[in-house]
Amino acid sequence: MTQPTQPTQPTSTTSTTSPIRVLLVDDQPLVRAGLRVLMADSPDLAVVGEAGTGTDAVRLAGDLRPDVVVMDVRMPGMDGIEATRLVTAGPGAPRVLVLTTFDDDEYVYGALRSGASGFLVKDMALDDILAAIRVVAAGDALIAPAVTRRLIEEFAARPEPGPAPAAARSRPLTGVTPREREVLTLVGRGLSNGEIAVRLHISAATAKAHVARLLAKLDARDRVQLVVLAYETGLVP
Template sequence: MTGATEPIRVLLADDEAMIRHGVRLILRHAEGIDVVAEAADGNAAVVEAAAHRPDVALVDIRMPVCDGLAAIAPLLALDPAPRVVMLTTFGDDDNVLRALRAGAAGFLLKDEGPQELISAVRAAAAGDAVLSPGVTGTVISRMLRSDASRGTAGASDDEPIARLTGREREVLAMLGRGLSNQDIAGRLGIGVGTVKTHVGAILDKTDSRSRVQAALLAHRAGLAS
């Protein structure tokens, strides 16, 4: 159809068939989303992603053979790479921290409602971070404390921040506050495409693998207050 927007292509990776079935049913009824492949472990997820080129990969953290954490790096090494969103359960903070540090676009609790799942897929495809509201504050706080205890926060953040233009610093501050590309565009009076360009430059200049990592940098640098 002329002028039609391409659907968001999704890969589901979870060792529980019932979970995959439930997620697939939810996404099947969402406009503009197409589940193109499924996998029961991380190795299979990488193979399916290479074959089907999904925009978003929903990947369970805990799977046999190869878990979701081990699958992040090979998924992100694909060209084009999918946006990787981890599926997890409440209380799995340590693995969530590891996933975010590895470059995952975010995480979603398995017991989130259908609309939250659909919104998460759309947000990930749009380049936004996906963070379940119920545990985001806890995870961000733990990451900041972990960085402080390892001595990776503080003066070392000055150098990447110094590489940014004034507008990029504004965008970074808003990333730290959890704003979406659409929200940032509205506040700055610029187009969403321009925001995406700024976010890409920020990730490149600060060596951040995801906007979640960039948001943490904003917090450590005091830009997100």
């Protein structure tokens, strides 16, 4: 069973900001080691534990209370999708970044529905991986057009078998204005606030305000959940 590592302390003795606590989950030790070494040079990030299975990830997430879990998808036993669902289930749950490759596309919608806040592609630039961790730790979601737009458009429109997704697609968006519906549709297509502003001929600040109101009205935790909702309610075919 994987044992938690000791937290990495910030190198600066004058910093008053606690580092972002990260749990690394991957069944390949070399992948975890590479990420751990990478984060060791970043005083604002601290690896507090590692796990090689989904079961260990759920246990360590509960024991260590990390801010962010970097979660692999394909692991023996419990996979990263089920582990993500369990890790994000409770109040005050950590944010989850799912590790994927373009060969893992079929897992993306499952990860979205399970509460993931974004995706990392394993061959992306190391600096981008660190930036992604910081983004979700700050409460945002990683909707990187180069990564998720293709994945979301191809797979989020494939609801799981059964009546629930069909019912969700017929559910009205109560209290959402026509302009907010337009914004939600564009969020569902993977557009950033800046791109939404250009498309709707509004300022970036106004686009951001519309997104914030949608998060509040729809009780969505982050932008990823808005994407899922846009597909489930049929705004994005």
